[in-house]
Amino acid sequence: MFIKLTYCLLFSLLFISCSSSDNDKYVATPLELEVPEIFSQYLIAPVIPTNNPQTVEGVALGRKLFFDPILSGNGTQACADCHRPQNAFSDPRQFSLGIDGIAGFRNSMPLQNLAWNFNEKFNWDGSAPTLEDQIFEPVTNPIEMNNTWPQAEASLKNHSEYPQLFKEAFEGAPIDSVLVTKAIAQFLRTLISGNSRFDRYLLGENILTPQELNGINVFMSEDLGDCFHCHGNPFNPLWTDNTFHNNGLDEFFADLGLGNVTGDPRDNGKFKAPSLRNLLYTSPYMHDGRFETLDEVINHYSEGLVFSETIDPLMKAVAQGGVQLSEEDKADLKAFLLSLSDPGFINNPDFQNPN
Amino acid sequence: MKKLSILLIFSFIIIACGSDDDNNTPTEVAVNLRFSQIFDELTVTSLNLSSTVYVNEMNQELTISRLRYLVSRLVLTNSNGDSFLLSPYHLVDLSNSETLNLNTNLTIPEGDYTLSFVYGFNEEDNQNGAYADLNAVSWNWPEMLGGGYHFLQMDGQYNINTEPAPFNFHNGTARVSEGVFEQNFVVFNLPNTLTVSENSTINIQMNIAEWFRNPNTWDLNVFNTPLMPNYEAQKLMQQNAASVFSASVE
Helix, strand or coil, rough: CCCHHHHHHHHHHHHHHHHHHHHCCCCCCEEECCCCCCHHCCCCCCCCCCCCCCCCHHHHHHHHCCHHHHHHCCCCCCCCHHHHHHHECCCCCCCCCCCCCCCCCCCCCCCCHHHHHCCCEEEECCCCCCCHHHHHHHHHCCCCCCHHHHHHHHHHCCCCCCCCHHHHHHCCCCCCHHHHHHHHHHHHHCCCCCCCCCHHCCCCCCCCCCHHHHHHHHHHCCCCCCCCHHHHHHCCCCCCCEEEEEECCCCCCCCHHHHHHHHHHHHHHHCCCCCCCCHHHHEEEEECEECCCCHHHHHHHCCCCCCCCCCCCCCCCCHCCCCCCHHHHHHHHHHHHHHHCHHHHCHHHHCCCCC | HHHHHHHHHHHHHHHHHHHHHHCCCCEEEEEEEEEEEEECCCCEEECCCCCCEEEECCCEEEEEEEEEEEEEEEEEECCCCEEEEEEEEEEECCCCCCEEEEEEEEEEEEEEEEEEEEEECCCCCCCCCCHHHHHHCCEEHHHHHCCCCCCEEEEEEEEECCCCCEEEECCCCEEEEECCEECEEEEEEECCCEEECCCCCCEEEEHHHHCCCCCCCCCCCCCCCEEEEHHHHHHHHHHCCCCEEEEEEE
């Protein structure tokens, strides 16, 4: 009896001391990423910076900001205007237009599975070392949102809702550009796509058509498509190697890509290998959106390769223009590629405009 | 009082250790590994990728733009027969300097050892999709070719000063015929003695030139790409692998 009482007292003391410190400091609600089964089975852990943990409040704030034109110079353009949910957060236009109607020079990248970009180096040319860094750029780019950060911060501070939302997400720290990028990055890390027909096939929950099955065979055969060296495989279900390649598009480069960032001429003409997920929604293709259709993309690798000094040696048979697939293999390859599209991703209610 | 007890405990530990030393137990030292690459007398680093021209046994001029290889079951064994597993597997990527050094977090008694390892994975270890870190860097070997993982990827251009053409010198399980596969790893038991002491590093060196000459002279005009499904090329690579590695202590 006495012992029990003592324990009781001890516990009460603990409880009191804990609760008093809890009352002093509000803490945002931690939020785990919803990791698809196929990712947790085969891949290493996603990249979440220790200084920007996922929270319920941070993700909600990031989502609101992503869809809000408030960050742009004249209040007309949101991130989502060039990263549209229905296009797997890319842009169906070859080049997006900024707030002053000026076109960019690369196709907007889809935003999916960004926490699994293990080497980081975001953008087609790897110019942003981290996802947070990436988000700084479009806000002030004169041909994109053409704003200044002081002005964007002022708009947020003078808004009727944002000051409270920032307070809840970042525990009272003052609104600034760093917190804006942190919130949006948290939202972007929730944009996870891992439930395509092919994913369910890998989990044994779905069957594929004979055409799709031959398509994966073309993809995985070094003497046919040989796509897997750069674009993943059933055990790397990101469908990208997250690195940079010159895939034989041009003899001379109008855009140096990675080479422009590193200053190393050996990197000229190299661009990030994009994931093959959600191709159904991400036309046009390539860093400059030069191909409208997947058929054009496949024809490029089959017959359209052009030699240049930095071409990746994985671009085989370049002297013949490529791997020379039969029409049937091309059609099957395309059918397989489309099985990596995930309608649940683009229609996920958590990823739509909350404003 | 508490401090005193801790002090006493520590003294015992120190005494215990000290008495071991009196029995001539050697000092425990850390083991660090380094992976280096040469093309005969030339050192090959990431700076040489896609730029330095090498000449192989057939006088073919080539550049190398990618070099990755896998070694596994790295074990040091001393004359008492004590074995120490340095690493279950390690992927070297010449373009990633972090992979060129391996600090094992292991300490072993100072002394003489020999090194053994497997080039690639042996049959038991070479399981489809079994290693998340290797999956994440797309190191997998296609299932229709026997699955598991690549052992080597060496990509580049040959006939670089005439008509450059790509080669993909990729090695892994050999496919004899559809659904019939042959193991293609190589077990290395390097004969030379490695004397390990404080701050020593074991350097495992690959001489790339050996891939092109010993015992099979490699003609890139014949074997360039695709080589993965080519049984003959896969076995020639395995034979040539036998002389590419050596180890020394630095």
